[in-house]
Amino acid sequence: xxxxxxxxxxxxxxxxxxxxxxxxxxxxxxxxxxxxxxxxxxxxxxxxxxxxxxxxxxxxxxxxxxxxxxxxxxxxxxxxxxxxxxxxxxxxxxxxxxxxxxxxxxxxxxxxxxxxxxxxxxxxxxxxxxxxxxxxxxxxxxxxxxxxxxxxxxxxxxxxxxxxxxxxxxxxxxxxxxxxxxxxxxxxxxxxxxxxxxxxxxxxxxxxxxxxxxxxxxxxxxxxxxxxxxxxxxxxxxxxxxxxxxxxxxxxxxxxxxxxxxxxxx
Amino acid sequence: xxxxxxxxxxxxxxxxxxxxxxxxxxxxxxxxxxxxxxxxxxxxxxxxxxxxxxxxxxxxxxxxxxxxxxxxxxxxxxxxxxxxxxxxxxxxxxxxxxxxxxxxxxxxxxxxxxxxxxxxxxxxxxxxxxxxxxxxxxxxxxxxxxxxxxxxxxxxxxxxxxxxxxxxxxxxxxxxxxxxxxxxxxxxxxxxxxxxxxxxxxxxxxxxxxxxxxxxxxxxxxxxxxxxxxxxxxxxxxxxxxxxxxxxxxxxxxxxxxxxxxxxxxxxxxxxxxxxxxxxxxxxxxxxxxxxxxxxxxxxxxxxxxx
Numbered sequence: 001x002x003x004x005x006x007x008x009x010x011x012x013x014x015x016x017x018x019x020x021x022x023x024x025x026x027x028x029x030x031x032x033x034x035x036x037x038x039x040x041x042x043x044x045x046x047x048x049x050x051x052x053x054x055x056x057x058x059x060x061x062x063x064x065x066x067x068x069x070x071x072x073x074x075x076x077x078x079x080x081x082x083x084x085x086x087x088x089x090x091x092x093x094x095x096x097x098x099x100x101x102x103x104x105x106x107x108x109x110x111x112x113x114x115x116x117x118x119x120x121x122x123x124x125x126x127x128x129x130x131x132x133x134x135x136x137x138x139x140x141x142x143x144x145x146x147x148x149x150x151x152x153x154x155x156x157x158x159x160x161x162x163x164x165x166x167x168x169x170x171x172x173x174x175x176x177x178x179x180x181x182x183x184x185x186x187x188x189x190x191x192x193x194x195x196x197x198x199x200x201x202x203x204x205x206x207x208x209x210x211x212x213x214x215x216x217x218x219x220x221x222x223x224x225x226x227x228x229x230x231x232x233x234x235x236x237x238x239x240x241x242x243x244x245x246x247x248x249x250x251x252x253x254x255x256x257x258x259x260x261x262x263x264x265x266x
Numbered sequence: 267x268x269x270x271x272x273x274x275x276x277x278x279x280x281x282x283x284x285x286x287x288x289x290x291x292x293x294x295x296x297x298x299x300x301x302x303x304x305x306x307x308x309x310x311x312x313x314x315x316x317x318x319x320x321x322x323x324x325x326x327x328x329x330x331x332x333x334x335x336x337x338x339x340x341x342x343x344x345x346x347x348x349x350x351x352x353x354x355x356x357x358x359x360x361x362x363x364x365x366x367x368x369x370x371x372x373x374x375x376x377x378x379x380x381x382x383x384x385x386x387x388x389x390x391x392x393x394x395x396x397x398x399x400x401x402x403x404x405x406x407x408x409x410x411x412x413x414x415x416x417x418x419x420x421x422x423x424x425x426x427x428x429x430x431x432x433x434x435x436x437x438x439x440x441x442x443x444x445x446x447x448x449x450x451x452x453x454x455x456x457x458x459x460x461x462x463x464x465x466x467x468x469x470x471x472x473x474x475x476x477x478x479x480x481x482x483x484x485x486x487x488x489x490x491x492x493x494x495x496x497x498x499x500x501x502x503x504x505x506x507x508x509x510x511x512x513x514x515x516x517x518x519x520x521x522x523x524x525x526x527x528x529x530x531x532x533x534x535x536x537x538x539x540x541x542x543x544x545x546x547x548x549x550x551x552x553x554x555x556x557x558x559x560x561x562x563x564x565x566x567x568x569x570x571x572x573x
Contacts, residue, residue: 091436
């Protein structure tokens with residue numbers, strides 16, 4: 001269970017570039033919740049994920065994961081509870097290292113790194129099976145450098161790295177935005193399948209309203225560092241893109257122009 | 267006086283020198299290639315290793331044991347740069363320069379003057395230019411041991427955290443790696459090898475000098491880059507990690523052979539550092555310029571005009 005309690009974050013405080021990125025966000029996700037996050041540019045979507053991941057400390061508020069207060073825990077220590085996939089396919093993997101080495105690094109997330117061999121034969125077999133299920137043809141190329149893979153392959157690999165060792169929370173930060181539509185769909189479907197099968201708790205930021213509606217059991221919309229809409233259960237199942245646009249106008253009292261919000265309908 | 271026999275005579279010493287400097291080149295490989303950190307500590311930690319070795323030998327320590335302390339001294343220098351960079355937030359190059367400059371004073375204090383000598387006549391030195399064959403043999407044993415240990419280490423869970431940090435810090439942190447510690451460990455390990463190399467160089471030439479490390483980073487980079495180019499050319503896709511380490515040392519040997527050759531051709535020795543800098547600049551520039559020539563604005567304009 002994730003509990004975000006009234007968190008605040010301001011970047012470049014006291015300068016001309018001051019930006020109040022998070023303005024008192026509170027959110028509770030139950031185990032197995034899959035929450036999609038939408039909102040315009042600069043609404044604070046990715047910032048919430050980064051706050052939870054501990055990229056920097058929050059100014060105020062608390063973040064609690066399965067009764068563990070992680071507010072004061074730095075990023076690399078918090079990592080043991082989290083699986084993360086980033087927007088840029090280059091961010092989630094080490095390009096100069098092999099596929100199996102990347103997976104091995106992820107498998108040891110949260111463990112003490114010893115002087116034992118970094119990739120064992122047994123785990124390689126496990127990676128083989130796991131990659132085979134992904135059906136990307138990567139299982140036979142495990143000693144290939146990740147830098148030679150396509151963006152979609154790298155994102156799929158990052159997804160496997162994030163979920164193979166079951167995280168308390170999976171954070172997907174617009175992880176399909178940099179991919180072509182066909183690959184994006186494949187990676188998204190794969191994400192959805194893993195979250196359901198492994199019964200993971202997840203947050204997924206997206207620009208795509210249809211994806212936000214089609215996936216997960218909960219949807220939040222953000223604007224100016226606040227959660228302005230929180231839809232779940234039956235209501236979410238029956239949601240349409242037009243409903244969403246209308247709701248946003250009601251709440252924020254402004255015309256929801258696609259241009260400004262950079263949300264896409266399809 | 268270009269006599270071919272004098273060139274041949276000069277070859278074995280340059281090979282011995284190349285092997286001993288090759289240990290430093292492997293140290294530079296760790297920071298420059300694996301950790302992606304331009305570490306200028308090297309110039310200081312090499313002289314530190316030399317100064318420590320010579321002073322301890324003069325105090326009566328065995329030359330082999332003195333090398334252990336050269337290594338530890340180098341490790342401490344790398345650790346310092348790591349702390350400046352990770353704990354105090356000083357950028358890579360500046361952190362290295364600060365340590366390097368401070369080591370100049372430290373080395374003066376270690377020796378009490380700007381240089382100190384140990385003669386092979388009075389001490390049973392590990393390597394010496396008087397016994398070239400023995401020096402080559404001992405140097406090769408050191409190199410082999412270092413390559414085996416590093417090959418093992420960078421294959422372990424611990425060593426992999428350093429490779430991941432050098433490649434992608436965001437990824438490393440997301441996988442629970444403390445990138446600060448990884449950098450400090452990498453820098454310490456690298457400079458430990460540089461210190462050891464300095465200790466060997468001092469014994470080989472029979473003295474240590476505060477200026478013996480000046481330009482060492484350039485020699486190290488030259489060795490790494492030359493080794494990389496040759497390694498890729500010889501082994502291509504089969505060039506694995508151990509191969510890269512071996513070729514870094516091979517690069518140092520080739521560097522010294524080339525130096526011997528251009529000296530034989532009559533280049534004044536005072537121009538040596540200029541020559542080294544030019545060699546490194548060329549090797550660094552070639553891949554960049556090649557990439558540029560494939561995709562350049564001028565070419566694009568030409569092509570566009572043709573159609």
